[in-house]
Amino acid sequence: MNASDEQEPVQVRLQPWSIKSNASCVHYHRNSWDGSEPFCAATFDNIMCWPPSESGSTVKLPCPPFKGIDPSKFAYKSCSDDGRWSGKSPDDFSRPQGYTNYSNCFLPVLKNLLEKLGSDEERKLKFMIAEGTRTMELIGWSISLLSLLVSLFIFFHFKKLQNHRTRIHRNLFVAMLIQVLVRLTVYVDQAIVRKPDVGDHRRGIDNTPVLCETFYTMIEYGRTSMFMWMFIEGLYLNNLVSVPFFQGPISYTLYYLLGWGLPMLMTALWALVTAIYHQTQCWWGYSFTPFYWVLEGPRFTVIAVNILFLLNILRILITKLRGPHENPREAAKVKKSVRAALVLLPLLGITNSFNMMTSPVHRSPLEFGLWSYITTFLRSCQGLFVCCIYCFFNDEVKRTLRHFWRLKAAARRGGRRRSTRTASLFDNPSLLELARRETGLAVRLHASRDSQVTLSSGRRAVVGLGVGREQAEL
Template identity: 45%
Template sequence: MMNGTLCDELYKNFNYSINEDYCRHTFDNELCWPPTKAGTNITQLCPRKKGTDVTKLAYRICTDDGQWDYNNKSDMKEKGYTYYDDCFLPRLRDLINMCKAMEFETCLKISTRTRQIEMVGLSLSLISLVISLSIFCRYRILKNNRTKIHKNLFIATLLQVVVRLVIYIDQSLEQRIIENVPYLCEACYVLLEYAKTTMFMWIFIEGLYLHNIITVTVFQEYSYMKLYFWMGWAIPLLMTAVWVFTMVFAVDNIGCWYLYYFLPYYWILEGPRTAVILVNMLFLLNIIRVLIVKLRQSHTSEIQQVRKAVKAAIFLLPLMGIANILFVVDFRLFKSAWKFALWSYTTFFVTSFQGFFIAVLYCFVNGEVRIAVRNSITVYMSLRNHNGIPRRNSAFVSGVTAMEPEQ
């Protein structure tokens, strides 16, 4: 590995022309630059670093007086300045330029606060999803096809939340274990993207299920559950496999697929996710149209239940779509710190609290869930109260102790 000592050793016997001025060799902590004639530029391939394109060129300028150009940076006057601008990935370069314009300290503060919002949102989502899954698994009355779809959505979202928390916690440690273990970091990001894709697919299935119930005259929902299962877990697996295959063979991996979401190959996953949101929006519009007609004709309990499910979808689907659209917004749109802060806080608030929103909409405010939990609490309180009263004769009726009056 190159360092200052090796660089000095490499050019200690360099033959300088007597009649020409030279900028002396130097090491800029990344590359060793050879002696260069005054008034010329010198280029080298970019170093293998995270976020760089090793096929691009970095360069230095040797001025006419035989001194390295230092780009008006006083701390670089002695060794000179290396222009690495072209080395960075385009989206990363935009981000760096934006942070330069608003000062790096401000940019860092916004990033730190954003990560704090994410940790709160992910933690709350984790707790909410675990509680929701426990409720759906505990009560038999909630075991139907609609709640099976909900549970799969919860599992997919929970998987994403857990992986993201593990990655973030590892990044906060002084010794980043995941990043330093070969292939473990890439495996974590593959699992994360698979979980994200399954979450979007199960949201699509939620919309498809509602659409079929409302619009299909004879809908055999039981016969479709296996198809839904394969759609929810197998199709995302195939999409993720295609993306991984592309990344392995098309990207020069210099460590953990750094900033992989800035690469065009990310649209292998992001494109279908966005398409899923758009199709679900179309489903939702048609569902609302048909539901309005049916509500005028009938007010059965089944229609009322579907209407409640549609209300949840009306809130959730635009929320997921907004998060997806905001995440791919070009950084170059932000010319001031407050705009970047607003984008950052809004985008990552929505994405990190997704699990919480899903748990609230499909579990905590679900009428069936509330009735099941309320009945369970009533039974528990009744049993507790009766167990505390002396009695001679008792009988259990429907799982609740009932006292018999003395004759």
């Protein structure tokens, strides 16, 4: 055997954060140390693999490129004079892997957030609350997805429901559907990739450059479009009960520009600014940056304008309610319109204002939990709320569906009766023979009647041509 055959293969260089266990870390650095003793052996601190280090030294490694971490900074770890990894204090050796100082790695936003979380016990409780709200989000978005798909099918399938109002509803549902689909895709991908039993190098949306930013851009586009179509809903409702802002027929070109074109421009501008000035992995923490107001500013404006629309609608309807009415039916319609306007309050984007508020992470776990679960429920189930009021609870939709099911039931009963009569006829030989006789008799009578009609018609034709009555009788 040649000497070249006995050489060990070249070791592949791995990043410290790509090694995921202490055994792998020790094996990777098995031949890394050839210095004097004592020394600190290679160790894994659950985040990165630290190489063997000289006693009495401080080692530094680049921060891992994770969300909320600045990879241009460094993490530090100290090796004591007797060759042991030091803890948080120099005389603390309670843990074999020691203590790693990652405080310089955190972005200012994340560092500020961790400081607000409070003690270690409060942090654990708040992280448990965050995991619970994520489960609630998955359930809420899934229910909203199903509701939106059913509502869109109803509005597109039944021609009777296709009018100006439902056309605006459909666009609002589609905008919500974009946001729901993208969010569910991201959340399900995170749940799969972050499983403990998944391989170390599994790639997902969050750790794939460009793809991750694209998904979050689509989320923001769908959310901004949803706000704009909520504004169009408020504008259309206001035009129905008061003086229209735009005279003449409805301009859907203008509505489409407001609902789809303007959000595209705003989202593109925000994505460009964020990509230039917020260069973190997957734009982590972008909602805390001032650039996010490129999107949040117009959204707040939509909420404020919709509140004004709603107040104006209520003012007009209450005025009509207090005025003289010719009959009680008109008064009942006005009361129903007032109630509908009050129900529209959460639909015109006002519930989203809760999600724009700063999370009370500095408060007690109880207060933080109440705020988190309430806002998560309102946000994730908003698609269900909109579908219930605009579609499922709508009187016109319910009448159309009842009429459709009555027709289906009547057709099913009619088909069952025909099939029952046919089956009984062929199962009974005597009935079958009787039916054959009656059918033959009916055919003969029909043929006889046809011949009489033909003869009578021929006689009239002959008389009409001037032929004598006697000849016609021949």
